[in-house]
Amino acid sequence: MSHPHPELGPPPPLPAHALRIVALGGLGEIGRNMAVFEYDGRLLVVDCGVLFPEPDQPGIDLILPDFEYIRDRLRDVEAVVLTHAHEDHIGAVPYLLRERPDIPLVGSRLTLALIESKLVEHRIQPVKREVAEGERHGFGPFDCEFFAVNHSIPDALAVAIRTSAGIVLHTGDFKMDQLPMDGRLTDLGGFARLGSEGVDLLMSDSTNAEVPGFVTSERDIAPVIDDVFRSAEKRIIVACFASHVHRVQQVLDAAEAHGRKVALMGRSMVRNMGVARDLGYLKVPPGLMVDSREIDEWPPEDVVLICTGSQGEPMAALSRMANRDHQIRIAEGDTVLLASSLVPGNETAVNKVINGLTRWGARVIHKGNARVHVSGHAAAGELLYVLNLTRPSNFMPVHGEWRHLRAHARLAALTGVPEDHIVIAEDGVVVDLIDGRARIVGAVPAGYVYVDGLSVGGITDVALKDRRILGDEGFISIVIVVDSTTGKLTGGPEVHARGSGIDVEAFDEVLPQLEKALEEAALDGVNDVQQLRRVVRRTVGRWVSDTYRRRPMIIPVVVEV
């Protein structure tokens, strides 16, 4: 197996009849999935998603793939294939289309409808190429065949990309529910046929490669939801992902069976379910739905609310209910169902929500105490099926952190893929498929591009480091005014401190020291602004460190008048 090579240089030119694969996201992280395929001077992109920030990326809204690698070659992009409509696969599309709005978007009916409704908010009308399972379409030199896969959103696709370099099967995200709600199975027959034809490279979803066994069927949740409805005394509030059509369908079915009205809350929930309903993916019994603004007109025992916020997002309805900062006031006897997985990184936020709801008297049902969610990603047992059916010559685990990629690589080795035909690549690592062999040949930049407010890429890692220091320690700013002709101190020092936990009065202790240090500097002939700043920073920094054992950011400001 290939190992991390921090020393990788730029890749060599791509030979004729070779296929180049560069993931700009999704390898070494779960999120911002984006793979760029190159053949004969043309590019095909598979997915273009966002990554959600972690606590050590404060203030960041979203993280995008770095488009730099393809920025000068956007005209060479034949299409962006979107395997399904989850944010980590489509969320960066608006940002890519800003750079070239007419890149064709390829995807299934629901996928395109959901990305289109999202693009409306960005005032972009995309060029769409709808495809379906079983179909084969050419996009420039890339001959793409699409396969149905089962996932936690309807209408997901895997894609086989044929060039003269060979056949690459990219699974997208998938699981293998054998009794799916919509009857749409992952096309193992198709995978087997492709395997007979010869898969030169398999790129397969690694999310659950560490999890032994098999994912339970989505259907197995229905009895649990039914139990909740049977035992609920007052309101039922269900929180789930805004794109989980099947989960919402199950709640609608249960509501109908138990005679409760349903209201949807949350902009993305309302928007996505509207699209799914219009296209027939969500079946809504007549008279079932009510407007969430009218929910108080119904007795609590007659309603169900379906909302977002299952990941503890602080601005979502559920968090606000937990904090008593929402029109819906949780009361004794209410039941809250968190019908979703707990995305790693959100544990603390979700725990706060559970405690808040519990405090006000709600019974909270979550994956920790009931089977209210099944994963959307195939576990190790299922991944072995795909490896055995496709019998790939080369294997490259995708969609995972290092732990997942390595675990998936081990599974591939167990099924007989030779270790030196298994490529573990990180974001930006360049993999060439040449003469039936996949090899790492170099690396290109693939850093994080941060979205913060209206700025894309404006926040650098330096700014983030500053934020971490400011967040942990606060800052102290010391202003002095010097006469630009004489170099004499004519105003200040004036101190401002925030977040440092040091009282403004406490600085009375250091100001005489500072004045003395500045006088001494003046006697030594120091009147350069940089040097004066250094004197201020050193004097105050040392005092803070000695007195408080802390390291706030120290900002010396020297104004010349």
Place this chain on the structure above:
Amino acid sequence: MSHPHPELGPPPPLPAHALRIVALGGLGEIGRNMAVFEYDGRLLVVDCGVLFPEPDQPGIDLILPDFEYIRDRLRDVEAVVLTHAHEDHIGAVPYLLRERPDIPLVGSRLTLALIESKLVEHRIQPVKREVAEGERHGFGPFDCEFFAVNHSIPDALAVAIRTSAGIVLHTGDFKMDQLPMDGRLTDLGGFARLGSEGVDLLMSDSTNAEVPGFVTSERDIAPVIDDVFRSAEKRIIVACFASHVHRVQQVLDAAEAHGRKVALMGRSMVRNMGVARDLGYLKVPPGLMVDSREIDEWPPEDVVLICTGSQGEPMAALSRMANRDHQIRIAEGDTVLLASSLVPGNETAVNKVINGLTRWGARVIHKGNARVHVSGHAAAGELLYVLNLTRPSNFMPVHGEWRHLRAHARLAALTGVPEDHIVIAEDGVVVDLIDGRARIVGAVPAGYVYVDGLSVGGITDVALKDRRILGDEGFISIVIVVDSTTGKLTGGPEVHARGSGIDVEAFDEVLPQLEKALEEAALDGVNDVQQLRRVVRRTVGRWVSDTYRRRPMIIPVVVEV
């Protein structure tokens, strides 16, 4: 059951022959456990621990109980009973003893030895009263009987407190391992005897009240550890809590069986295991231990390192190994065993460590993929035993967040404790036991006291809010200099910005607006510093918000010369 009463006022005076209980920590959170018992004007404290900060408490080292409630009555404190030596039960003792150093500390042999070795670092020599299970001691009017309980640290105790108000049993932290490593069982016989006598109030550990069933025996981990040793090719690195004597013992036993030398790393690990060894709680075969500085002299396949850092603490050895910032350089074939629970809140940090170690080629074994840890806290099945054996007249769940307290209260109700005899209290809520009935009668302040560097309590919630804003958005400081006699602008505006992600040059756009706004203010006769600040903040704030849709902290500084 009693519910949260945010409107609770100060408690009434305590009647004669009544017992008052106020938890200053541990109710509504897992950490900073501290309960104050009052009878006949005298106080008894049970435990005095710390809480570890969450991501929304940036830069904080520790959180203490607020001693304000007892600050004026420290002379009335008869003793602090320490049930066991975990940080969330003893960590705040040094801070309490700073306020009155001669408060007697009551605890078992190991508990006192560990707190004493910790107090050495704070240069405090405590007054100790060693007790043991089966013993009964009076501390002022509090007649205390001690019971052995089994936990994830040896020598833990429960305490029954007798006054004429009745018998209160405080379990401390416990589980009910029926085949404990040291043969020391939780004294259910003692609990039963107390139950026959009549327990007026049971205060019992709620940590695992949501977890159905029973905790596996500590012994069941041994085969897993043995497997790890059998299959490890190179170095073995075990990370666990620095106080988990039994876990370390298991690793020492496995190391001896497999002919590996053992080195301890981490100050607290070395200190605690030294104490445990000196007192005979840890049995170290001769010749087994080597100095961690000499570890490189042994072949990788002949050594085991036991270190701290199992919670992803960034400065601990394990995190530094994961980041290649440590003398121990993780290599292909190394095995890392995370033999500890994952404390809620640390998921992201631990995930980073696992990915980092995996990236460099280590096999990482953790609770997600093997049974390498068992909880130290009784699960629901076991808690029912204690409720049924003690048959308390009143029940008050302790040691838990709201979710855990409510779950434990439900268990108590199921065993027959009348709902109106179950008291769910938060920190600071005052519970009086009068005439055999426990009731909430008021509340006292019990806020967080933050330790940051050398400061205790210096960081307020206002400073923390500032830190969160600074961490999320950074700050912009604008300095102007005005002539104090004429009120005219004589210097600046000068802009400094950090963490805002806005280039210094970008401010060229707003500076003319700002100068204009200041001129207009001057024409309007504004020369008050506060008003000038307001003009600066408003002008710059509006520009940032319109241009970037962000809200950095804006610090206008007006210096008068």
